[in-house]
Amino acid sequence: MSDTTRPAIEMAGVRKRFGATEALRGLDLTVPAGTVCGLLGPNGAGKTTAVRVLATLVAPDSGTARVAGHDVVRAAEDVRRAIGLAGQHAAVDEGITGRDNLRLLGRLHRLGTRRARERADELLARFGLAEAADRLVRTYSGGMRRRLDLIASLVTSPPVLFLDEPTTGLDPRSRQEIWDTVKELADGGTTVLLTTQYLEEADRLADDIVVVDHGAAIATGPPDRLKAAIGSQVSVTLADAGQLAATAVVLSAMTGGDAQVDIAERTVTVLTVPGVSVLLPALVRELDGAGVVARDVAVRAPSLDDVFLSLTGGSARGDGGDSEQGDAAGSAGAVGRAA
Amino acid sequence: MATVVLAAPRPSTVGRLVADTWTSMLRVLLNYRHSPGLLAASLGVPVVMVVVFGYVFGSAMRVPGGGDYREFLMPGLFAMVATNGVMPTMVGAARDVGRGVTDRLRSMPVSRTGLLLGQTLADLLVSVVVLALLALVGLAAGWRARHGLADTAGAFALLLLFRFVMTWAGTLLGLAVGKEEAAGQLSVAVFPLAMITNAYVPTGGMPGWLRLVADWNPISSVVQACRELFGNPSAPGSAWPMQHATLAALLWSAALLALCVPLAVRKFATHGR
Numbered sequence: 001m002s003d004t005t006r007p008a009i010e011m012a013g014v015r016k017r018f019g020a021t022e023a024l025r026g027l028d029l030t031v032p033a034g035t036v037c038g039l040l041g042p043n044g045a046g047k048t049t050a051v052r053v054l055a056t057l058v059a060p061d062s063g064t065a066r067v068a069g070h071d072v073v074r075a076a077e078d079v080r081r082a083i084g085l086a087g088q089h090a091a092v093d094e095g096i097t098g099r100d101n102l103r104l105l106g107r108l109h110r111l112g113t114r115r116a117r118e119r120a121d122e123l124l125a126r127f128g129l130a131e132a133a134d135r136l137v138r139t140y141s142g143g144m145r146r147r148l149d150l151i152a153s154l155v156t157s158p159p160v161l162f163l164d165e166p167t168t169g170l171d172p173r174s175r176q177e178i179w180d181t182v183k184e185l186a187d188g189g190t191t192v193l194l195t196t197q198y199l200e201e202a203d204r205l206a207d208d209i210v211v212v213d214h215g216a217a218i219a220t221g222p223p224d225r226l227k228a229a230i231g232s233q234v235s236v237t238l239a240d241a242g243q244l245a246a247t248a249v250v251l252s253a254m255t256g257g258d259a260q261v262d263i264a265e266r267t268v269t270v271l272t273v274p275g276v277s278v279l280l281p282a283l284v285r286e287l288d289g290a291g292v293v294a295r296d297v298a299v300r301a302p303s304l305d306d307v308f309l310s311l312t313g314g315s316a317r318g319d320g321g322d323s324e325q326g327d328a329a330g331s332a333g334a335v336g337r338a339a
Numbered sequence: 340m341a342t343v344v345l346a347a348p349r350p351s352t353v354g355r356l357v358a359d360t361w362t363s364m365l366r367v368l369l370n371y372r373h374s375p376g377l378l379a380a381s382l383g384v385p386v387v388m389v390v391v392f393g394y395v396f397g398s399a400m401r402v403p404g405g406g407d408y409r410e411f412l413m414p415g416l417f418a419m420v421a422t423n424g425v426m427p428t429m430v431g432a433a434r435d436v437g438r439g440v441t442d443r444l445r446s447m448p449v450s451r452t453g454l455l456l457g458q459t460l461a462d463l464l465v466s467v468v469v470l471a472l473l474a475l476v477g478l479a480a481g482w483r484a485r486h487g488l489a490d491t492a493g494a495f496a497l498l499l500l501f502r503f504v505m506t507w508a509g510t511l512l513g514l515a516v517g518k519e520e521a522a523g524q525l526s527v528a529v530f531p532l533a534m535i536t537n538a539y540v541p542t543g544g545m546p547g548w549l550r551l552v553a554d555w556n557p558i559s560s561v562v563q564a565c566r567e568l569f570g571n572p573s574a575p576g577s578a579w580p581m582q583h584a585t586l587a588a589l590l591w592s593a594a595l596l597a598l599c600v601p602l603a604v605r606k607f608a609t610h611g612r
Contacts, residue, residue, distance in 0.1 A: 052442075056445075057446060077448050080446060080447055081448045083446060089437075089438050089439035091442065091443040092438075092440070093370070095370040095373055104365065104369075105447075107362040107365075108444070108447055109447065110355075110358065153443075
């Protein structure tokens with residue numbers, strides 16, 4: 001782990017098939033040490049399989065994967081000594097106390113009885129579970145369980161941490177707590193690979209985002225660059241429905257995109273071609289020039305929703321992951337169609 | 340870098356096996372400690388069985404060749420306790436798989452054999468207590484071990500061995516089904532398996548095909564071996580496993596262990612591959 005020049009996580013051409021389903025179709029991934037990478041994609045995109053390959057739980061059919069410089073197949077034991085894993089479930093024993101869960105994991109990590117106990121106390125205090133430490137986990141709230149699950153992966157302070165949908169199904173406050181914890185770990189130099197369906201989560205936490213669909217990476221980059229790769233959304237709401245056509249002509253000419261007209265809402269929406277920026281004053285002047293009376297004019301920078309939907313197209317909508325994305329990200333989702 | 344690997348250098352395989360076995364045992368025993376109901380149920384079942392089978396059914400039972408039915412029954416109930424070892428490990432293993440605990444453990448540098456061995460040994464410890472209690476209840480109901488200390492110890496050793504076998508079978512089944520509810524449903528299937536034996540009634544009165552199944556049922560070998568070692572009444576019939584019950588019970592146990600242990604460890608190590 002002293003080798004900081006080498007990426008903490010590397011995957012090249014990883015394929016994995018389960019029966020008739022090809023979960024990974026040549027996934028490439030590089031995560032520099034000390035950074036947070038967000039693996040973003042709809043349900044069934046292969047995010048979890050990617051994490052399972054990296055955590056040595058599943059052997060790839062072909063391709064190579066290395067974690068902390070160790071091959072996940074040939075040096076699985078070395079990989080296991082360098083990683084922490086928190087999955088989609090709260091993978092803790094509900095029939096014993098939070099403290100005992102951590103102590104037992106510490107012993108399995110060979111910290112020794114005393115060090116395991118100290119480490120459990122440290123973690124419980126640092127992550128706000130000291131008061132609940134001696135309660136049975138089955139009495140914990142969902143958020144507390146997930147937090148315990150997360151700190152259970154930190155018993156050895158692993159240099160590489162895998163978080164598979166760490167906040168799925170959590171309330172906003174618990175989600176914020178998990179986010180704060182991840183940020184703290186990242187600031188401390190831990191390399192984090194995080195899978196999520198929540199665009200906001202990737203946007204907040206990740207230095208780099210890898211958008212995965214159908215088992216392969218379809219876009220990679222920092223959140224800002226991904227957003228810059230698709231246009232801004234321009235929308236104009238009119239007082240008079242009779243001016244919809246004229247407005248559509250103006251917007252199309254200015255943005256190079258296809259204007260979409262919503263007659264019921266008396267709104268014209270268009271997504272700019274990448275690279276074309278539309279400034280609000282110029283837009284208002286053009287509309288004035290065409291004699292259009294606008295009730296509302298908005299230029300909105302693209303959110304990761306837009307990026308996500310424009311990249312994954314239909315698959316994001318078809319598989320039921322949609323509602324969760326909507327609820328997490330909150331902002332408009334219908335834009336992707338226009339792109 | 341701020342992160343420090345706290346884990347100690349890689350220990351020997353044996354050292355790790357022993358340490359992880361012990362930690363895994365501790366986990367199961369802690370679970371029992373926090374669920375007194377679980378232990379109470381384990382202890383209560385034998386008492387209920389003696390009352391229901393010994394006094395309710397037993398009131399109408401006659402053992403061929405004479406002898407007290409409750410003395411005939413007790414080795415059967417001991418073997419039932421041993422057989423029931425399949426359930427807690429099956430449900431426990433399936434629960435761990437379903438909740439992702441198995442995945443977490445598998446992503447750690449631990450001895451997989453040790454983790455599973457610890458669970459089965461912890462169960463063995465609990466079953467010592469349950470068997471002892473059942474023996475006390477049996478003594479109160481008139482059962483006696485009549486062949487001296489060595490044979491009595493041999494019988495209990497055989498029962499514990501068979502319980503150990505069944506916990507490994509349970510571990511394998513639990514890992515295979517991977518869902519707690521499914522494991523619960525599967526444990527219902529153990530019931531007929533345990534009934535088609537010589538535990539409650541002699542097999543002599545069964546239809547020929549059913550008697551064949553019952554006589555060759557591993558549980559029957561254990562029951563017959565215990566009847567012989569305890570010096571309790573029995574009606575073994577002429578099938579080979581009934582004529583060589585102790586040998587048959589040992590062979591069955593060895594064969595089942597040789598099958599279940601490697602398969603369970605392999606299933607645990609490669610789950611989801």
